[in-house]
Structures are given as structure tokens and as C-alpha cells.
Amino acid sequence: MPKITVNKDVKDLNQQQADKNRALFSECGVFVINIIGSPGAGKTTLLENILPRLSKKFRVCVIEGDLATDNDAERIRKANIQAIQINTNGGCHLDAFMINKQLNAIDLANLDLLIIENVGNLVCPTGFDLGEDMRIVVMSIAEGDDKPHKYPIAVLNTDVIAITKTDLMPYIDADTAKMREAIHSIKPQVKVFETKKTSAGYEAHGLISYIEERVNAKII
Numbered sequence: 001m002p003k004i005t006v007n008k009d010v011k012d013l014n015q016q017q018a019d020k021n022r023a024l025f026s027e028c029g030v031f032v033i034n035i036i037g038s039p040g041a042g043k044t045t046l047l048e049n050i051l052p053r054l055s056k057k058f059r060v061c062v063i064e065g066d067l068a069t070d071n072d073a074e075r076i077r078k079a080n081i082q083a084i085q086i087n088t089n090g091g092c093h094l095d096a097f098m099i100n101k102q103l104n105a106i107d108l109a110n111l112d113l114l115i116i117e118n119v120g121n122l123v124c125p126t127g128f129d130l131g132e133d134m135r136i137v138v139m140s141i142a143e144g145d146d147k148p149h150k151y152p153i154a155v156l157n158t159d160v161i162a163i164t165k166t167d168l169m170p171y172i173d174a175d176t177a178k179m180r181e182a183i184h185s186i187k188p189q190v191k192v193f194e195t196k197k198t199s200a201g202y203e204a205h206g207l208i209s210y211i212e213e214r215v216n217a218k219i220i
């Protein structure tokens with residue numbers, strides 16, 4: 001049998017499970033976010049900094065996907081948020097079955113927001129729906145402002161992009177305006193938010209407000 005057929009079957013089975021996950025999340029009134037980005041793009045740092053504000057309004061839980069360690073789940077637990085670690089043992093993405101398997105460890109009836117940090121990779125996770133309501137692709141400006149053009153599938157398959165590490169712009173040859181332009185030339189309706197570390201803390205106000213708006217629209 002040609003390889004392409006096998007791949008299609010895997011994707012079809014994943015989609016069926018993702019639809020089941022999505023129905024269950026909706027039944028329980030849980031809003032789900034799938035965060036995708038390269039290794040080191042700043043996904044966990046973003047979570048560490050937005051969770052304290054989000055957890056004041058919503059009951060939150062995090063699933064961390066990683067090839068091998070539980071470092072990221074430990075970082076999230078420090079913020080007093082329940083964090084479940086999935087190790088893919090080398091697998092380059094999470095799938096809908098892996099998420100479903102963890103759901104008996106989560107009290108969905110008493111949850112508003114489930115955030116999933118996918119395995120660090122800007123290619124493989126984009127083709128696997130987990131049953132989420134919203135995707136956030138994280139691209140750091142340090143990766144270069146041409147990355148939307150190099151990873152168009154990541155842009156086409158998301159609603160939101162967070163451009164992280166914009167505090168580094170003075171030190172590198174990359175520009176957030178160019179990155180926004182590249183994103184919108186691929187998909188004009190993507191919402192783009194910029195985040196950065198400053199001496200006063202981490203700035204992600206626009207993104208946090210947008211998440212609050214979307215969660216409220218589903219759970220209220």
C-alpha cells in the first residue's frame with residue numbers, strides 16, 4: 001500500500017478523535033487552546049506569564065507535550081496550576097488520542113480553560129487537530145521575520161500568532177512589522193499579538209485580553 005494512504009488513515013483517525021474531544025469539551029464548557037511553535041520560541045515563558053492573570057478569572061489546567069522531560073510541567077506547577085506532562089518519547093507532535101488519554105486525570109466539570117503546549121516543532125503539530133477551540137502559533141522575532149513565509153502551513157492553520165521576544169529586536173536583524181506583513185500576506189485574518197520581557201516584567205496584555213474574550217464567549 002502506498003505510504004500516502006497510510007498517512008491519510010492516521011490523519012482521518014486523528015480527526016475523528018479530535019471531533020470527539022471537541023464535543024466533550026463543549027459539553028463540559030471547557031475552552032481549549034493548542035500552543036504550537038519551534039523549540040525555544042518562548043511557549044512556556046508565555047504560559048508562565050499569562051497564567052497568573054488568566055487563573056484569577058478562570059479555572060485553568062495545562063497539558064505539556066515534550067519529547068523527553070517534565071521540565072515545562074514543573075515550571076507551570078510553580079505558578080500553582082495543575083500541569084500534566086505527556087512525553088512522546090521522540091514523537092514530534094501531540095495527537096488527539098494522547099489528549100483523550102489524559103482527560104480522566106482532569107476534572108472537566110470544574111474547569112474553564114485547558115491550555116496545551118505542543119511539542120516544540122513548527123511543522124508536525126500543525127496537521128493534528130487536538131479538539132481545540134483556538135490555536136496560538138508562537139514565533140519569536142529572534143527566529144527571523146521571514147519565518148511565516150518558510151512555514152506557511154503553520155500560519156494557514158491558526159487563528160492567532162504571538163510574536164515573542166520583541167525586546168530583542170534592537171539586537172537582531174529582524175523587524176516585527178515585516179513579520180506581521182508576511183503573516184497577513186499568507187492569511188489576512190490572523191490576529192497578531194506581540195509579547196516581550198521588560199525590566200518591569202513580561203508584557204502580553206493584548207493577547208491576555210483576547211484569550212479572556214474568547215473564553216468568556218464560550219463558557220458564559
Ligand SMILES: Nc1nc2c(ncn2[C@@H]2O[C@H](COP(=O)(O)OP(=O)(O)O)[C@@H](O)[C@H]2O)c(=O)[nH]1
Nearest residue numbers: 039040041042043044045120164165195196197
Ligand atoms: N529576551 C527574551 N527572552 C525570552 C522571552 N521569552 C522567552 N525567552 C527565553 O527563551 C528561552 C526559551 O524559552 P521557553 O519558554 O523555554 O521556550 P519554549 O521551548 O518555546 O517553551 C528561555 O531562555 C527564555 O528565558 C522574551 O520575551 N524575551
Ligand SMILES: [Mg+2]
Nearest residue numbers: 043044072117
Ligand atoms: Mg516549553
